[in-house]
Amino acid sequence: MAKHTDVLVIGSGLAGLFVALNINPDKEVILLAKEKIDHSSSMLAQGGIAAEMDDTPVNLESHVKDTMEAGSYHNQIEAVRFLVENARNVINKLIDFGVSFDMDDTDGFLFTKEGGHTRHRILHIGGDRSGFFVTRALQKKIMAQPNITLIDGAMALNLIVNENTCMGATILTDNKYEAITATHTVLATGGIGSVYGSTTNDLSATGDGIGMVDRVGVPTRDMEFIQFHPTAFHDETNKSRKKFLITEALRGEGAHLINIDHKRFMQKYDPKHMELAPRDIVSQSIFREMYDTWTDHVYLDTRHLETTDLQKRFPGIDKHLRKHGITLGKDLIPVSPCEHFLCGGIETDLQGKTRLTGLFALGETAYTGVHGANRLASNSLLECIVFGDAIAKKINATDTCKETYTFKDTLHHMNEHQFNYKPIRKKIGDLMDEHVGIVRTTKGLQSTHKILSEIKENLIKEPNRTRPYYETLNMVTTAMKINEQALNRKESIGCHLRIN
Numbered sequence: 263m264a265k266h267t268d269v270l271v272i273g274s275g276l277a278g279l280f281v282a283l284n285i286n287p288d289k290e291v292i293l294l295a296k297e298k299i300d301h302s303s304s305m306l307a308q309g310g311i312a313a314e315m316d317d318t319p320v321n322l323e324s325h326v327k328d329t330m331e332a333g334s335y336h337n338q339i340e341a342v343r344f345l346v347e348n349a350r351n352v353i354n355k356l357i358d359f360g361v362s363f364d365m366d367d368t369d370g371f372l373f374t375k376e377g378g379h380t381r382h383r384i385l386h387i388g389g390d391r392s393g394f395f396v397t398r399a400l401q402k403k404i405m406a407q408p409n410i411t412l413i414d415g416a417m418a419l420n421l422i423v424n425e426n427t428c429m430g431a432t433i434l435t436d437n438k439y440e441a442i443t444a445t446h447t448v449l450a451t452g453g454i455g456s457v458y459g460s461t462t463n464d465l466s467a468t469g470d471g472i473g474m475v476d477r478v479g480v481p482t483r484d485m486e487f488i489q490f491h492p493t494a495f496h497d498e499t500n501k502s503r504k505k506f507l508i509t510e511a512l513r514g515e516g517a518h519l520i521n522i523d524h525k526r527f528m529q530k531y532d533p534k535h536m537e538l539a540p541r542d543i544v545s546q547s548i549f550r551e552m553y554d555t556w557t558d559h560v561y562l563d564t565r566h567l568e569t570t571d572l573q574k575r576f577p578g579i580d581k582h583l584r585k586h587g588i589t590l591g592k593d594l595i596p597v598s599p600c601e602h603f604l605c606g607g608i609e610t611d612l613q614g615k616t617r618l619t620g621l622f623a624l625g626e627t628a629y630t631g632v633h634g635a636n637r638l639a640s641n642s643l644l645e646c647i648v649f650g651d652a653i654a655k656k657i658n659a660t661d662t663c664k665e666t667y668t669f670k671d672t673l674h675h676m677n678e679h680q681f682n683y684k685p686i687r688k689k690i691g692d693l694m695d696e697h698v699g700i701v702r703t704t705k706g707l708q709s710t711h712k713i714l715s716e717i718k719e720n721l722i723k724e725p726n727r728t729r730p731y732y733e734t735l736n737m738v739t740t741a742m743k744i745n746e747q748a749l750n751r752k753e754s755i756g757c758h759l760r761i762n
């Protein structure tokens with residue numbers, strides 16, 4: 263007999279935590295975390311959350327305009343307005359949940375600026391440890407909430423669907439396989455970083471949400487718009503695919519980009535915005551500089567800035583760089599672009615609803631229309647909470663249904679082989695880096711499609727009820743979606759650069 267709950271939230275990053283906390287206490291919530299609760303990209307966020315706390319029409323309009331401009335006007339304007347206009351309200355909810363933003367001496371918010379923003383509107387916490395502190399505060403709150411049960415080490419495998427309605431999901435915990443039926447299921451499974459050879463994401467980001475919806479025919483959109491962060495720390499000794507991020511806020515505080523010949527180069531590509539151009543432009547400019555100078559990195563230069571100010575403002579980055587013998591304000595910081603953020607995802611409306619009744623999606627796995635062809639910095643944490651609030655309101659307005667669904671198990675007799683899928687994962691990452699990265703060609707995308715199709719076919723032929731199998735299947739499914747949608751988009755726009 264399957265467990266039943268009112269709300270099943272899959273994923274415990276900021277998106278999942280915020281939805282769960284906003285569900286009325288009379289509804290029972292089960293919250294799943296694939297690993298320990300503190301494994302998420304939300305925990306890693308540095309820069310902060312964009313929000314006009316002085317929300318005059320002029321300020322709101324400027325946030326809308328910056329978001330649209332960064333997204334090459336490919337964004338859905340209603341979604342952008344919804345995001346920007348609800349920002350202050352959800353930031354106040356975070357404060358009520360115990361989040362303490364960085365303040366000045368007069369108890370006013372301290373705001374920073376990042377690429378693509380024309381105003382200082384980014385709230386931060388602990389200097390450059392915004393994600394850690396916001397997520398930790400909500401985790402603490404979750405633990406004290408009697409209506410929420412957290413199950414960690416639990417991977418959702420498949421959605422349970424009956425006649426166009428989602429009825430929950432099957433899950434795998436410590437090799438125990440079970441079903442959880444639910445009146446409402448919320449996908450908050452985060453990004454897709456592990457699909458690439460190198461990423462800033464937590465490596466648990468294997469595109470599980472995308473794989474799960476694809477298996478039940480729910481559409482995804484704008485998957486070709488993968489944002490490559492311009493300034494991941496370039497560390498020759500790091501063998502992990504996970505790269506340490508050097509936040510854009512460092513450029514917001516005045517850091518310059520220089521090439522291997524120590525020449526500042528952004529004036530060639532975006533003389534108006536220079537280092538604070540939107541991320542697509544900065545990453546593509548760095549790619550071009552690396553190509554022209556036959557190297558694999560450029561530098562962030564902070565030598566004209568005060569060491570003590572930088573150390574105070576960026577304690578996390580300072581600590582990391584010191585381990586590598588680099589001092590902020592004194593030494594050059596080698597950086598290069600790598601996969602950072604999925605701008606598209608599972609198609610949803612302004613209430614987070616997908617095409618299936620009872621199934622919602624939000625956070626990095628969802629397409630809300632907010633980001634367009636390139637996300638504006640610090641809009642994604644905001645997206646998690648604005649849409650989290652909207653989904654919770656929608657669920658709270660629905661009567662609790664105690665009727666449970668009898669789930670007929672389809673995977674029960676599946677094999678459980680401990681196969682090693684690492685070589686396949688490596689192959690997917692290498693292909694995506696080479697052909698579906700910053701620069702894309704028709705030939706590269708077509709050859710990638712052929713190889714990915716073969717990998718997927720082979721995986722489907724040998725089903726295996728294990729976490730590595732399902733992650734690998736989700737990775738190849740996600741890679742195929744990105745690649746197919748990149749092939750279909752012939753023009754270059756935002757993060758998608760087609761050179762032929």
Ligand SMILES: Cc1cc2nc3c(=O)[nH]c(=O)nc-3n(C[C@H](O)[C@H](O)[C@H](O)COP(=O)(O)OP(=O)(O)OC[C@H]3O[C@@H](n4cnc5c(N)ncnc54)[C@H](O)[C@@H]3O)c2cc1C
Pocket residue numbers: 272273274275276277278294295296297299301302303304305306307308309310311312392393416417418419450451452453462463464466467470471507602603624625626627639640641642643644646
């Ligand atoms: C280094 C870094 C810095 C960033 N800085 C900023 C910033 O300053 N400002 C900003 O706005 N954005 C920033 N971003 C982006 C932002 O952090 C993410 O887009 C956002 O946190 C995504 O939140 P999420 O809840 O959707 O996903 P995540 O935080 O990644 O959480 C996903 C959760 O789902 C779980 N999960 C996944 N699959 C399954 C499954 N099958 N079953 C059960 N659980 C599952 C995972 O274990 C995880 O708990 C940054 C990202 C990175 C990587």
